[in-house]
Amino acid sequence: MRTAAKRLAKAQRALARTVKGSGRREKAKRRVGRLHHEVVLRRASGIHRLTKQLATGFAVVAVEDLNVAGMTASARGTVERPGRKVRQKAGLNRSVLDAAPAEVRRQLTYKTSWYGARLAVCDRWFPSSKTCSACGEQDPRLTLADREYHCAHCGLRLDRDLNAARIIATHAHLAPPTAPGSGAASPRRTPVERTLLPRPGRRSHRRSP
Numbered sequence: 001m002r003t004a005a006k007r008l009a010k011a012q013r014a015l016a017r018t019v020k021g022s023g024r025r026e027k028a029k030r031r032v033g034r035l036h037h038e039v040v041l042r043r044a045s046g047i048h049r050l051t052k053q054l055a056t057g058f059a060v061v062a063v064e065d066l067n068v069a070g071m072t073a074s075a076r077g078t079v080e081r082p083g084r085k086v087r088q089k090a091g092l093n094r095s096v097l098d099a100a101p102a103e104v105r106r107q108l109t110y111k112t113s114w115y116g117a118r119l120a121v122c123d124r125w126f127p128s129s130k131t132c133s134a135c136g137e138q139d140p141r142l143t144l145a146d147r148e149y150h151c152a153h154c155g156l157r158l159d160r161d162l163n164a165a166r167i168i169a170t171h172a173h174l175a176p177p178t179a180p181g182s183g184a185a186s187p188r189r190t191p192v193e194r195t196l197l198p199r200p201g202r203r204s205h206r207r208s209p
């Protein structure tokens with residue numbers, strides 16, 4: 001997906017250099033459109049592969065109820081109070097949005113129900129990344145720059161994401177099981193899903209020999 005995104009960026013720059021109304025511009029425009037479509041499909045199929053792996057490989061999948069809008073808000077600030085680390089925050093926002101947490105969550109909701117797994121959700125306000133997964137002590141000083149969690153209380157040293165994942169797994173609550181036919185099993189499909197996924201409950205129209 002990243003390679004495709006790079007090619008798209010390059011094509012967009014090339015398009016910007018062309019002369020308005022020229023034949024080359026039309027050609028560059030078509031290229032941008034085509035690459036744009038490719039990026040969309042690659043991102044979508046990556047997310048589908050991940051959510052299917054999770055929903056078919058595990059009995060329970062735990063997620064954190066993320067506040068994506070708040071997480072990806074700009075750090076720019078105002079003229080009177082300029083924000084700090086604006087560029088870094090912009091890069092972080094891009095990677096959060098690339099990972100499409102809301103889409104992952106949406107797909108996990110229906111795929112766990114399709115494949116007989118359960119979805120568990122950890123409360124949005126639970127300080128998952130600031131809590132020690134071994135002893136439960138909290139370290140409010142932990143920042144995003146700290147890639148390793150180090151507990152001052154019990155001495156645990158662990159990758160910060162792994163620590164957060166363990167906390168989420170232990171504090172998540174199972175979502176109520178969705179009854180078949182309640183509507184959750186057949187969610188409305190996005191246009192990309194209609195392209196990528198086979199239609200459920202329909203046999204392929206293969207001709208009998």
Ligand SMILES: [Zn+2]
Pocket residue numbers: 132133134135136137151152153154155156
């Ligand atoms: Zn600890």
